[in-house]
Amino acid sequence: MQFRLGLIVNPYAGLGGSVALKGSDGVAEEAIALGAVPKAHLRMVEALKVLLPFKDKIEIYTASGEMGENIASELGFNIKMVYQAPHSPEAKDTQESVKLLNQTNLDLLLFAGGDGTARDVFQVVREDLPVLGVPAGVKIHSGVYGITPKASGLVVKLLLEGELVSLMHADVMDIDEAAFRDGVVKAKRFGEMLVPAEPRYVQAVKMGGKESDELVLSDIAADVIESMEDEFYIMGSGSTVAAVMESLELDNTLLGVDLILNEDIVESDLTAQRLLELTEERPTKLVITLIGGQGHIFGRGNQQLSPELIRRIGKENIIILATKTKLKALEGRPLIVDSGDPNLDSELSGYYQVITGYHDSVMYQVATPEELEM
Numbered sequence: 001m002q003f004r005l006g007l008i009v010n011p012y013a014g015l016g017g018s019v020a021l022k023g024s025d026g027v028a029e030e031a032i033a034l035g036a037v038p039k040a041h042l043r044m045v046e047a048l049k050v051l052l053p054f055k056d057k058i059e060i061y062t063a064s065g066e067m068g069e070n071i072a073s074e075l076g077f078n079i080k081m082v083y084q085a086p087h088s089p090e091a092k093d094t095q096e097s098v099k100l101l102n103q104t105n106l107d108l109l110l111f112a113g114g115d116g117t118a119r120d121v122f123q124v125v126r127e128d129l130p131v132l133g134v135p136a137g138v139k140i141h142s143g144v145y146g147i148t149p150k151a152s153g154l155v156v157k158l159l160l161e162g163e164l165v166s167l168m169h170a171d172v173m174d175i176d177e178a179a180f181r182d183g184v185v186k187a188k189r190f191g192e193m194l195v196p197a198e199p200r201y202v203q204a205v206k207m208g209g210k211e212s213d214e215l216v217l218s219d220i221a222a223d224v225i226e227s228m229e230d231e232f233y234i235m236g237s238g239s240t241v242a243a244v245m246e247s248l249e250l251d252n253t254l255l256g257v258d259l260i261l262n263e264d265i266v267e268s269d270l271t272a273q274r275l276l277e278l279t280e281e282r283p284t285k286l287v288i289t290l291i292g293g294q295g296h297i298f299g300r301g302n303q304q305l306s307p308e309l310i311r312r313i314g315k316e317n318i319i320i321l322a323t324k325t326k327l328k329a330l331e332g333r334p335l336i337v338d339s340g341d342p343n344l345d346s347e348l349s350g351y352y353q354v355i356t357g358y359h360d361s362v363m364y365q366v367a368t369p370e371e372l373e374m
Helices: 028-033 040-049 052-057 069-074 091-101 115-124 149-160 177-181 210-226 239-247 272-278 307-313 324-329 342-348 369-373
Strands: 003-009 058-063 078-083 108-113 131-135 166-175 187-197 232-235 258-261 264-267 284-289 296-298 318-321 335-337 350-357 360-367
Touching: 003 040, 003 091, 003 149, 040 069, 040 108, 040 131, 040 149, 052 058, 052 149, 058 069, 058 091, 069 078, 078 091, 091 108, 091 115, 108 115, 108 149, 115 131, 115 166, 115 187, 131 149, 131 187, 149 187, 187 210, 210 239, 210 318, 210 350, 232 239, 239 284, 239 318, 264 272, 272 307, 284 296, 284 307, 307 342, 324 350, 324 360, 335 342, 342 369
Parallel strands: 003 058, 003 108, 058 078, 108 131, 232 284, 284 318, 296 335, 318 350, 335 360
Antiparallel strands: 166 187, 232 258, 258 264, 350 360
16 A cells, blocks of 8 residues: 655745845745755755655655655655646645645645745645644744654654554744844744654754744743733743733833733833732732742742732732743752742742743742751
8 A cells, every 4th residue: 555645845945044034934035146045855855765765655746846746756756746836836836735635635744844834734734634844944943843854754754664653733833034033033823733743753842042042932922822811910020921021012121010911011010019909809810930040939029029919819820931941950949939928938839830832831849948948
C-alpha cells in the first residue's frame, strides 16, 4: 500500500531573515532586491532525503514548479500534480493547493514555510488531516513544525516504518511582522492543526535568546488575555506583566499597579487605598510576576498590594506569570510572599500554577520568609 504524502513548499519562506527584514510576509520582492536567495526548497530537500529509502512506497501529491514538483521529481519520487502554480506563487496559491489536496485522501500533508505559511494551511486544511511543517521561515513560533528539516523527515520515516506515532493538536501562532520590525512583539493564536506527536522531533515553545524571550512573553500574554472575563484585573509591576499590557495595546505603569476591565484601563498607577476603593464591590483578579533572581511575588516593588486587598481577592484569584528562564534562575528556591502580615503569608504558601507560555504552565512552590529559614 502506498503512503500518500501531500507536499507544499512556500518558495519565498525565510527570504526576509538574511536581509534583516524579520520576516517574509509581503516583502519577498524587497528581500530579493536586497540580495536574499530562496532556500525553502533546500529545507524540504533535507526532509525528503530521509525518505529516499522508502520512495517506492510513497506517492507524492503536490503543486507544480517551485511549490513541490521540481524537488520531488529531482529526488526521484512518484508524483501527482493537483495544482498548476504561477511563476511567482502567493499565499492564495498555497491555500488553493491545500484545498485540492484535501480531496486526495492523504495520509499526511508536509509543508515547508514559516508561521505565515502555517496560517495559510490552517485556514483551509481539513481538520482531520494530519500536517507537519518543515521549518523554513524567519519565524517558527507555531507548534506544528519539526525541530529541524531533517527531524520533520524522521517523523514521516517513523510512520512509514509502522511505529506508533500519536496525534495531537498543536497551536498555529504568528506575530505581526510590521510591528515586529518596529521592535514590538504581538503574538496571536489562530487555532490548532493535527500533527504527529513525536517529542524528539516536533518543536515545543521557544526558549533562550532575546528574540525568543520576547516570543515567550507574547505567548504568556496570549494565554492571559484569552482567559480574561468580565472582571477587574489588577496588573502588577514588572516586565512580564507589562508584556500583557503591551499585547492589549494599553499604557503600562512598569513600576506601579494598574487596573483594567474588559481589556481597557480603569485607572493607572494606583495607591493601596485607591485599589481597595475601586475593587470593593466587583470580582477582581490579580496578575503578578516575580522579581528576577530574588523570587519575591509580594513585598518587593508592589507594596500597593496590601494584605487587606490580597485577602479580599483570594488565593484562587492570584495569577502568577513567569518565563521558565526566570524560574530556572532560582535554582529550585521557592517564590516568596512577604506581605507584611505573617498570617496572610502562611495562608498564601503552597503550590501554584505559574503561567509560562501559551497553554503552558508549571507547578511551583510559594513559601514565607520563615519557611525559607527552616
